[in-house]
Amino acid sequence: MGSNKTGTETSLIPCSQLKMGPGTAVVITDAAALKELMDKRSATTVDRPPNYIADAVAGGLNMVLARYTEDWRTLRRTAHTILTPQQCTKHLPIQKAEAIQLLYDMLQTPQSFYTHIRRYSNSVIMSVLYGKRCPRYETVETTAFFQAQHEWELLLEPGATPPLDLLPILKHVPERWAPWKVDVRTCRQHQRDLYFGLLDDTARRMESGEENGCYMEDVIHRQKEFGMDREITGYLGGVLLEGGSDTTSSFLQSLILAMVAFPEAQRKAQEELDRVVGPHRIPTLDDIEELPYVKAVIRETHRFRPVAPLMVPHATTAPEEYQGFFIPQGSTIFVNTCKLFxxxxxxxxxxxxxxxxxxxxxxxxxxxxxxxxxxxxDGSDLRGTLPFGCGRASLLITLRRKETDMLVFSSGSAREFISLKIRSYEFLTSTASGSRPNATASTLQNINTMNLLWAFEFSRASDPETGKLIDVDVNNYARGILTAPMPFRCAITPRSAERVELIEREFHEAMDTFSKFEYGLSKEDQEYVRKYRSP
Structure with a gap:
């Protein structure tokens, strides 16, 4: 429910309000209201709400959750400058090679598709950002990343910390009575070890003349031009890495779930792929424009289960009014895209x-x-980049994550709250409202959707004891502003022996591309690479 200027309640309205302690939360549920408030009026809706835990862990340098400060503007300006479509095109070879390894891994152990997708999403973004790939899920950097993420998520679980943004006095409780402060310090240290370790590795490789054209090399070269010190540079790469390592995996998991639950859509997409691509080659990006149904599958997956049902919240820097509804300065704005819960x-x-x-x-x-x-x-207000964010603070990119909790108090009881996990899900391209399409995100989605549907049949798994088919639940999703399906079982079957041979051959041919991003590997990673270096 919401109220207009006279204070009367309404039911069917484009946005609704509730009290968050002394503040106000606004939930936009209408496409026209979204376009007006978040795009046309982005000058006053660009900010983020206060988040003490995020600032304590990241020092106020989390680009997605930080307030509208000079540091935020520096981060955004730098990302906008370096994350261009031309740069995205330059990294196509490693993106394609990583996508081939995903197919190969799923051939070898299809039951581990969740893990394979996570390795892929982490490795492809680490390659593009830092010029260093992760050939295995157990690679040191991948393990460190997911460990740091796990600590971050535990720290931000509902009830893990007091409502610090609503009751700031709780920040001053001594550590002996506030164990969450130890968790904050540990999480911060592990994130910094990862971020600055990768940054320093990149700098050392550059000093040795071993550049491979990754994004952070460009940032390091241009630090003075961008006005960035080491601290800001480290967090730029780190937050982009976080943003990149989950969004793609969430999309691919939702895609596979949809193909299992709605086999008719899978059949139509595969018929189109067979007609345009055929069984004798793996799809290429040039094919996508000849595959309207596959493109429709991608768009429908985003509509049906958007990565961020409530998006990352914004905050108003000045009072606003929309169709008679008053939005106070400092209000937190959510955009509700999907009835998932x-x-x-x-x-x-x-x-x-x-x-x-x-x-x-x-x-x-x-x-x-x-x-x-x-x-x-009229669907003109539903612009195609909406799943990746809205307004100036959206970084239309491909991967995600940072998670933080807000305690949203209702006006009825100060002890009842809804915990909303806020994760950064934005990663690689342009940043202003009305911006160009998300090049890297589109590339990864196009490549993987074509590849997976060309290579495999996704169907319900059979119970090993009863032989009965196991249904999947398209509503069983992890809760949060950015979400993904809970682990599910399915059968993944190669569509033909010829496709298997093609995948194996292209995986071995991709070794030359991989080698440009394989440095500082552990003995175990080196052994893995040697094992598959030759057919």
Whole structure:
């Protein structure tokens, strides 16, 4: 519910409000309101709400969660300058090679597809950012990353810390009575060890004349130009790494889940791939424009289960008014894109006024109309980059993550709250409203969607004891502003022996590309590389 200027309550409104202690939370549920408030009025909705834990861990340098400060502007300006479509094109070889290893890994141990997807998403972004790949899930940097992430998530679980942003006096409780302070310090140290270790490795490699064109090399070369010290540079790379290591995996997990649950969509996509690509070669990026149904599958996956149902919240820097509803300065703004959880209503992508049977996964809707909306319904406010964020503070990029909790108090009881996990899910391209399409995210999604549907059949797994098929639950998702399906079982079967041979051959041919990003490997990683270096 929300209130207009006269204080009267309304029901069907484009945005609603609730009290957050002394502040106000606004939830946008309408595409037109989203475009007006977050794009056209982005000058006053660009900020982020206070987040003491995020600032304590990252020193106020988490680009996605930080307030609208000079450091934030420096980070954003640098990211906007270096993350160009031309740079994305330069990194296509390693992106394609990593995608081939994902296929190869799934051939070897399909039951471990969750782990394979996580290794892939972490390795591809580490290669692009730091010029260093992770050939195994057990690679030291991958292990360190997921350990640091696990600590970060535990720290930010509901109840792990007091409501520090609402009751600031709690920040001054002595450490002996505030064990969360130890957790903050440990998490901060592990993140810094990872971020600055990777940054220093990159700098040492540059000094040795072993540059491979990664993003952070460009940043290091241009530090003075960007006005960045070592601290800001380290956190720029670290936050982009976090942002990159989960968004792609979340999308691919949702894609596979949808293919298992809705086999008719999978059948249509594979028929199109067989017609355009055929069984004698692996798809290339040049094929995507000839695959309208596959493109519709990608868009429908984002609509059906967007990576960020509530997006990353914004905050207003000045009072605003929209259709008679007053939004105070300092309000926290959420954008509700999807009705995924029973206690979160509505959702722009699940609005029955816009979409026919929105609860059904149906890529055909994007064949019928440009934006997937009902025929005759204006869907122009649903811009294609919406799943990656909105407003100036969106960094339309590909990977994610940072997680932090907000305690959202209702006006009824100061002891009842909704814990909302906020994760950075934004990673690699442009940054202003109305910006160009997300080149890296689109590339990774296109490559992997084509590859997976070309190579494999995804179906329900069989119970080993009863032989009965096991249903999957398309609503069983981890809670959070950025979310992913909970682990599920499915059968992954190669579509033909010829496809298996092609994947194996291309994996071995990719070794030359991999070698440019393999330095400082452990003995175990070196042994893995030697094992597969020759066919």
């Amino acid at each position: 029973s206690d979160i209503s509505g959702g722009i992508f699940h609005d029955p006024a816009l979409f026919d049977k929105p609860e059904i996964y149906n890529p055909d809707r994007y064949i019928i109309t440009e934006n997937g909306t009902k025929p005759g319904v």
